[in-house]
Amino acid sequence: MLAMMGMLIGGFVGMFSETSLNIALPQLMVQLNVTTATVQWLVTGYMLMVGVVLPLSSIITKWFTTRQVILFALVDFAVGAVISASAPGFGVLLFGRMIQGIATGLILPLMFTVAMQIFPPYKLGAAMGMVGLVIMFAPAVGPTLAGLVLGIASWRWIFWLFVPFLVIAFIFAVTSLENIAPVTRPKVDFLSIVLSTIGFGSLVVGVSLASDHGWGSLAVIGSLLVGIVVLAWYTHRQLNMEKPILNLRAFAIPGFRIGASLVMINFGIILSAMYLLPMYIQKGALVPVALTGIIMFPGGVMNAIVSVVSGRLYDRIGARMPARLGFIISMIGALLLAFTTTNSAIWYIILAHVILMIGAPLAMSPSQTHGLNALTGPIAADGSAIMNTLQQIVGAIATAIATSLLGIGQAAYSGGSHAAAFVNGAHYGFYFTFVLAVVGFLLALRLPKQAR
Numbered sequence: 001m002l003a004m005m006g007m008l009i010g011g012f013v014g015m016f017s018e019t020s021l022n023i024a025l026p027q028l029m030v031q032l033n034v035t036t037a038t039v040q041w042l043v044t045g046y047m048l049m050v051g052v053v054l055p056l057s058s059i060i061t062k063w064f065t066t067r068q069v070i071l072f073a074l075v076d077f078a079v080g081a082v083i084s085a086s087a088p089g090f091g092v093l094l095f096g097r098m099i100q101g102i103a104t105g106l107i108l109p110l111m112f113t114v115a116m117q118i119f120p121p122y123k124l125g126a127a128m129g130m131v132g133l134v135i136m137f138a139p140a141v142g143p144t145l146a147g148l149v150l151g152i153a154s155w156r157w158i159f160w161l162f163v164p165f166l167v168i169a170f171i172f173a174v175t176s177l178e179n180i181a182p183v184t185r186p187k188v189d190f191l192s193i194v195l196s197t198i199g200f201g202s203l204v205v206g207v208s209l210a211s212d213h214g215w216g217s218l219a220v221i222g223s224l225l226v227g228i229v230v231l232a233w234y235t236h237r238q239l240n241m242e243k244p245i246l247n248l249r250a251f252a253i254p255g256f257r258i259g260a261s262l263v264m265i266n267f268g269i270i271l272s273a274m275y276l277l278p279m280y281i282q283k284g285a286l287v288p289v290a291l292t293g294i295i296m297f298p299g300g301v302m303n304a305i306v307s308v309v310s311g312r313l314y315d316r317i318g319a320r321m322p323a324r325l326g327f328i329i330s331m332i333g334a335l336l337l338a339f340t341t342t343n344s345a346i347w348y349i350i351l352a353h354v355i356l357m358i359g360a361p362l363a364m365s366p367s368q369t370h371g372l373n374a375l376t377g378p379i380a381a382d383g384s385a386i387m388n389t390l391q392q393i394v395g396a397i398a399t400a401i402a403t404s405l406l407g408i409g410q411a412a413y414s415g416g417s418h419a420a421a422f423v424n425g426a427h428y429g430f431y432f433t434f435v436l437a438v439v440g441f442l443l444a445l446r447l448p449k450q451a452r
Contacts, residue, residue, distance in 0.1 A: 006173030007111045008131070010074050012138045013165050014104030018046065018271070018395070020142035021097075023278040023292055024155040031155075032090045037211035040403045043275060045094050046101040047396035048204045053105025054389035055196045055246045058382050060106065062186055065179040066114065069106055074173060077103035078166045085159035096159070105392070112372065112384035117180045130311065141300035143278045147293015192245040195234035200393055203227030207400040211407055246389075247382035250375055258446055259371020260387045262323060265440040266364045267391045268398035269330055269433055273337065273356055275399045276406065276429045281349065284342055284423040295346060299353035307361040311369070319366035320447040326363025327441035333359055334434035338427050342419045363440065370447065398436070402429040 021028075021042055029039050060069060077100050084096030111131050119127040149157050206223030213219055238244040251257050281292045313322045333356030340349065368387065375383040409425030 002172065002176035003178065004111070004114060004130075006074070006169045006171075006177055007070055007107055007114065008134050009165055009169035009172065010070065010077065010103070010107045011111050011131075011134045013077065013162050013169070014050075014100070014107055015134060015138035016142045016145075017097075017100055017104070017162065018043070018138075018142070019274045020146040020158055021155075022275055023143040023146045023282075023289060023296075024150055024158065026279060026282050027150065027155060027289065028093075032093070034090055035212070036407065037208075037403060038090070040211060040275075040399065041094055041208065042097055043399050044204060044208050044396045046097045046104075047271075047392050047399070048201060049098045049101025050105040050108070051200050051204065051389055051393040051396060052197050053102050054109060054385055054392060055200075056193060057106060057109040057385045057388075058247070059186070059188060059245050061110065061113070062184050063188075065183055066110060067173060067177045067179060070110060070173045070177060071170065073103040073106040074166050074170045076100075076106075078163055081159045081162040081166070085156045087156075108388045108392075109385045112368075112388070113380070114180055127311075130308070141297070141304070143274065144293040144297040144300050147278075147290055147296070151288075151290025151293070186243055189237075189241065189245055192234060192237055192241075195230055195237065196245070199227050199231035199234050200389075201227075202230065204393065204396045204400065207397045207404075211400065211403045215404070246385060247379050248386065250379055250383045250386055253374050255374025255448075256371045256383055258443065259319070259367050259369075259374065260383075260390060261443055262363065262367035262440055262447075263371065263387055264390050264394040265436050265443065266326075266330075266360055266367065267395045269334070269356075269436045269440070270360050271395040272398040272402040272429060272433045272436070273334065275402050276426050276433075277337065277353060279406075280337075280340065280423065280426040284340070284419055284426055285344060285349065286342070286419055287346075295350055296353060298350050299357035302354050303357040303361050306358050307365060310362050310365040314366040314369045318447075318449065319370035320444070320449060322366040323363040323370075323444040323447055324441060326359045326361070326366075327437050327444055329359030329362065330356055330437040331359075331434055331441065333357075334430055334437055338430035338434060340423065340426070340430075342417070342423050359437070363444070367444075398432075402432060405429045405432055 025039050025042070028034070028042070029036065080096045080099030080103065083099060084093050087093035087096055111134070115127045115131055146158050149161060202223045206220050206227055209217070209223060210220045235248060238246055238248045251260075278292055278296065281287045281295060282289060287295065310322050333352055336348070336352035336355060340352070371387060372380065372383055405428035406425040409428035410421045413421035413424040415421065
């Protein structure tokens with residue numbers, strides 16, 4: 001536990017950072033004079049950097065010790081937080097956010113890899129539930145804490161809030177973390193690094209540009225085509241290399257393939273809903289920012305409870321039943337959010353959020369453990385990096401698609417009320433969340449029964 005503590009705190013701050021700024025986006029749009037499509041880059045740009053760094057985590061841990069990587073990541077995050085907190089404009093703020101994304105991309109896969117190495121098999125479900133608590137609870141509670149901060153101070157204090165936690169994590173890492181894998185320093189394939197960066201980057205940029213330029217624009221289609229072609233080249237190269245940067249052969253193992261797919265879909269559900277909900281509450285239901293955070297608090301608490309319970313459920317009954325039930329509950333929560341209006345009661349919004357925050361973590365931790373448990377040996381570290389990489393990329397894409405649908409829904413509204421138009425746009429986004437939950441449920445039907 002002491003060995004994990006520095007990473008868990010760092011991972012919590014990283015995942016907290018993914019959604020904590022969501023609640024401040026309406027305020028930032030006004031203060032920085034930017035549009036919805038532009039301000040979403042504070043979310044997608046962060047996740048893009050996480051997704052770019054994650055595929056490199058396996059090779060990085062072969063060149064540097066676990067302690068070196070984690071200590072660098074914690075310092076890097078603190079630097080990014082200070083830059084963001086003192087940013088004079090949008091460009092510098094985005095730059096600081098992207099620096100923070102590098103740190104999160106380094107910490108996330110190591111949390112899973114270290115947990116898989118230091119905990120015995122019969123405690124693995126509980127250990128992964130603990131890691132899942134960080135992954136799931138931090139994004140859920142982010143808007144609540146950020147809302148309280150915004151109620152008494154400016155958005156800059158959200159970033160200053162990160163620094164003391166990072167200092168504590170740094171102390172734990174210095175005193176308790178040891179290296180868990182040999183430093184072999186293999187040859188680095190720089191072409192693979194370039195292909196990975198361009199491929200994932202073009203994909204996220206293409207989807208994000210659709211919010212401003214539309215899906216039929218040349219810039220969007222061009223970026224998406226470049227991303228798909230380059231990622232195909234990257235995949236082919238990794239599968240044919242003796243020592244790939246990222247061992248994509250893990251997808252040949254059915255258990256990992258299904259588990260990783262379920263995790264990606266689940267993260268898309270969470271990120272799309274957590275992006276839309278704070279903005280709906282403020283700009284659709286016209287609720288003050290501090291109260292917005294309080295409204296989202298019960299869902300965050302429920303998320304934490306279910307994250308812990310679902311990890312233990314995997315140890316007892318496997319992934320099949322929790323995952324199926326989790327996606328069904330997520331469908332209900334997404335539909336309830338899609339039926340909101342400008343006059344929806346606060347209790348109704350809280351109920352819909354709580355239901356979604358029961359379903360998503362119920363499916364997440366068992367699916368994640370099922371996928372990683374299917375891997376053994378050196379490929380296990382690659383499995384963690386693959387799963388976390390695709391999780392972040394899908395999260396960024398889901399956020400960008402939700403933004404695009406929000407704009408389409410607003411434009412489709414014929415009335416004169418700005419609040420009603422925003423609610424209509426949010427409905428389009430929540431329908432997308434519902435569709436993701438349906439796809440997740442259908443895929444969960446393929447999970448096997450738990451072997452005794």
